[in-house]
Amino acid sequence: MMKRGVIALLTDFGTDDLFVGVMKGVILKINPQVELVDITHNIPPQDIFSAGFLLKSGYHYFPRGCIFLVVVDPGVGSERKAVVVCTKNYFFVGPDNGVLSLAAEDDGIEKIVCLENEQFFLTPLSHTFAGRDVFAPVAAYLSRGEKPERLGRNLDTIEKIHLPLPRVKPEYKPPLFCGKVAFSSEVEEHILQGEVIYIDHFGNLITNIEKDIFTNFVQDRKFIIKIKGRKIFSLSDSYQSVKKEEILAIFDSFNLLEISVNCHSAKQLLGVERGERVEVEIVREE
Amino acid sequence: MMKRGVIALLTDFGTDDLFVGVMKGVILKINPQVELVDITHNIPPQDIFSAGFLLKSGYHYFPRGCIFLVVVDPGVGSERKAVVVCTKNYFFVGPDNGVLSLAAEDDGIEKIVCLENEQFFLTPLSHTFAGRDVFAPVAAYLSRGEKPERLGRNLDTIEKIHLPLPRVKPEYKPPLFCGKVAFSSEVEEHILQGEVIYIDHFGNLITNIEKDIFTNFVQDRKFIIKIKGRKIFSLSDSYQSVKKEEILAIFDSFNLLEISVNCHSAKQLLGVERGERVEVEIVREE
Amino acid sequence: MMKRGVIALLTDFGTDDLFVGVMKGVILKINPQVELVDITHNIPPQDIFSAGFLLKSGYHYFPRGCIFLVVVDPGVGSERKAVVVCTKNYFFVGPDNGVLSLAAEDDGIEKIVCLENEQFFLTPLSHTFAGRDVFAPVAAYLSRGEKPERLGRNLDTIEKIHLPLPRVKPEYKPPLFCGKVAFSSEVEEHILQGEVIYIDHFGNLITNIEKDIFTNFVQDRKFIIKIKGRKIFSLSDSYQSVKKEEILAIFDSFNLLEISVNCHSAKQLLGVERGERVEVEIVREE
Numbered sequence A, B, C: 001m002m003k004r005g006v007i008a009l010l011t012d013f014g015t016d017d018l019f020v021g022v023m024k025g026v027i028l029k030i031n032p033q034v035e036l037v038d039i040t041h042n043i044p045p046q047d048i049f050s051a052g053f054l055l056k057s058g059y060h061y062f063p064r065g066c067i068f069l070v071v072v073d074p075g076v077g078s079e080r081k082a083v084v085v086c087t088k089n090y091f092f093v094g095p096d097n098g099v100l101s102l103a104a105e106d107d108g109i110e111k112i113v114c115l116e117n118e119q120f121f122l123t124p125l126s127h128t129f130a131g132r133d134v135f136a137p138v139a140a141y142l143s144r145g146e147k148p149e150r151l152g153r154n155l156d157t158i159e160k161i162h163l164p165l166p167r168v169k170p171e172y173k174p175p176l177f178c179g180k181v182a183f184s185s186e187v188e189e190h191i192l193q194g195e196v197i198y199i200d201h202f203g204n205l206i207t208n209i210e211k212d213i214f215t216n217f218v219q220d221r222k223f224i225i226k227i228k229g230r231k232i233f234s235l236s237d238s239y240q241s242v243k244k245e246e247i248l249a250i251f252d253s254f255n256l257l258e259i260s261v262n263c264h265s266a267k268q269l270l271g272v273e274r275g276e277r278v279e280v281e282i283v284r285e286e
Helices: A018-029 A046-063 A101-107 A130-143 A210-219 A267-269 B018-030 B048-061 B099-108 B129-142 B211-218 B266-270 C019-028 C048-061 C101-107 C130-143 C212-218 C266-270
Strands: A007-009 A035-040 A067-071 A082-087 A092-094 A108-117 A152-155 A167-169 A191-199 A203-210 A221-228 A231-232 A247-251 A256-261 A277-282 B005-013 B035-040 B067-071 B084-086 B091-095 B109-115 B152-156 B168-169 B191-199 B206-211 B221-227 B228-232 B247-251 B256-261 B277-282 C006-009 C036-041 C067-071 C083-087 C089-095 C109-115 C153-157 C167-169 C191-200 C205-210 C224-225 C229-233 C245-249 C256-261 C277-282
Touching: A007 A018, A007 A046, A007 A130, A007 A152, A007 B018, A007 B256, A018 A210, A018 C006, A018 C036, A018 C048, A035 B018, A046 A101, A046 A191, A046 B018, A046 C245, A067 A130, A082 A101, A082 A130, A082 A203, A082 A231, A092 A130, A101 C256, A108 C245, A191 C036, A203 A210, A203 A267, A203 A277, A210 A256, A221 A256, A231 A247, A247 A267, A256 A267, A256 A277, A277 B247, B005 B018, B005 C019, B018 B035, B018 B129, B035 B048, B035 B091, B035 C019, B048 B067, B048 B099, B048 B109, B048 B191, B048 C019, B067 B129, B067 C130, B084 B099, B084 B129, B084 C191, B091 B129, B099 B109, B109 C083, B191 B211, B191 C224, B206 B211, B206 B266, B211 B256, B211 B277, B228 B247, B247 B266, B256 B266, B256 B277, C006 C048, C006 C130, C019 C036, C019 C130, C048 C101, C048 C191, C067 C130, C067 C229, C083 C101, C083 C130, C089 C130, C130 C266, C191 C212, C205 C212, C212 C277, C224 C245, C229 C245, C245 C266, C256 C266, C256 C277
Parallel strands: A007 A035, A007 A067, A067 A092, B005 B035, B005 B067, B067 B091, C006 C036, C006 C067, C067 C089
Antiparallel strands: A082 A092, A082 A108, A108 A152, A167 A191, A191 A203, A191 A277, A203 A256, A221 A231, A221 A277, A247 A256, B084 B091, B084 B109, B109 B152, B168 B191, B191 B206, B191 B277, B206 B256, B221 B228, B221 B277, B247 B256, C083 C089, C083 C109, C109 C153, C167 C191, C191 C205, C191 C277, C205 C256, C224 C229, C224 C277, C245 C256
């Protein structure tokens, strides 16, 4: 008997063409009872990093057993593998180009299967649309309870991508001696350097600085957050804690440090793109 | 037992990020049987007015008992309340900033509950994403038949927004005496002044002049509709009743006076933004 | 009893307003059990050709019995007919302006019904939104098993649109005699001329040259593909078979010749719009 399940779709297909609709048609032909949820189809074309980051940020909000159908696939038709990754609570179906790795490793990988059994594919296979011919039908069969091991051979590992990690810069330079100023001679870590790794629809600048890292670094010391010549001296509890169009720093809903502007786009107001440097600097008390 | 219901989503989250998908994941975790319908997620950021206007225009086309999950929430994380408004036929869940008021009052408010019972929230609560942490789970529990009174304490009223109303201008100025021209000396109401309150995807200009108001005002008199220097002398029955790229006036599917251009964008052709004045002027017969 | 079915929506309504949501509300009021799938709502306004082409390209991937609700309807409110076309495997509901014809003829038309029975419409009928008032409720009743013949009177034919066909140009001009060059004096067909009929989200240029036509024309001869001054000397098996940002030709997932650029937009890089000429030229061996 069929089982009802959830397939969540994440692609760079956009919503102007029929790619997404056709994948859904293929799925419903195989499992009419499945629930289909769009995460987004507006990943910038071929941007494996953004897709992988979003997937990692959100996957655990979905019901246990959910099948993530992820198609950001610049290597479609080439030798790149197609895989299903079974984790502790979920299934991730997509190309083996790293896009699945952040989320799958976060949940705990239990099995990796290389999709090779053409019995579960559409035929003839096209060279340009594995989403329709391979990933959608495989996800549909999984949602009906098909065993992953029947889909192909086991793999030991998948391709990986990595989020850039924030770095602590121990660039302490002892001041020139100038009179009787007392200062600690030990080299202190006094700058935490991160970067903007994602910019959302509202123009909020999401950095790679997690709340735990920030808190451990800052402790009870005074700090300044610096980005593109602007300085922020405290953390906010809400966007409206500053005046309209003023800049603020806040821990966002994914526990990442976010630079925002109340009721406006920080991206636009500050002219910032992904990759922009963000620094948390400890203020020395004298 | 679970009940099948409908949750209709209306937000300013856009569809580029994972906000909408994550809210749906949260809902399906709580009620796997619910039907999810997107109204739109492309409300201009923080535009409570547009969201409230669209909600009022369309809510009554949805099945009885439908739960409207409305998140246009510039005050997220501040002291603004979160509410569910129970009306004669529906439930409206969202921030108490006015966005729910036009629709809820139109249907008839029966109960207002301030969302305070954290048992129905996700924890820990973020400061920036009440859609995920408060509104989505509350909507999901409602769709399973949870009683609104269990969600928090009763409120007497909600915040309100108001559509600008059209005005009748009795600005009759008696003409200078010039020969034997006869004219009525009584001051007539001869201009109905409204404005463009919404512009749709096709560039149609939707005004705040309802069909009833127009009809009562005009009666069987001749009229001119004026907008940005253009004049329209009659109402059309269809877009194609004028030539391609010609301007027309029509009562739209929500019974509002709409200024359109056949097979083109009136917004673009006339260079009009929201707020532009529209006048219906009675033509005096001599 | 209600039956579960699939309604697939294809419109030019965009996703900024409430048009699509309201149609779905109307449908769910009539059949709460139906599955709703969006093909796309981003057809360029009033572009019957693009909608008809996409529908033809993808309809057969959907489950048998699927109801296609197609609303690209510049003639709304005029005398154009509203129809349901029953084909061998599907139902197509929409305006009779040609938008349904490519797909319906491809599947095989079995019955055409002119929608006239107002019992299945919303009342009062608006002049501007037949999607809500006519097409959505009719699709919903069909999904519940309503017999098409109850919706109105039979028609013999529907309006048609046509894809432009590629042409073979027998423009062979015998070369001037110059020495002892041997050449075949028979007039050969040596150019296959097509055009770009669709450009997708990735900027891939989809032509009207089907794989069969190409193969029959080229046979085992050498060829050059020409577009906007660029030349391509072979077909690729995948986008990655050439270097990044290099141009290639490939048969796409709908068996049409596609001009692409690896990891970039061919539309943008070549500056090409729909209608651009594409030529496959046979290279004469000397």
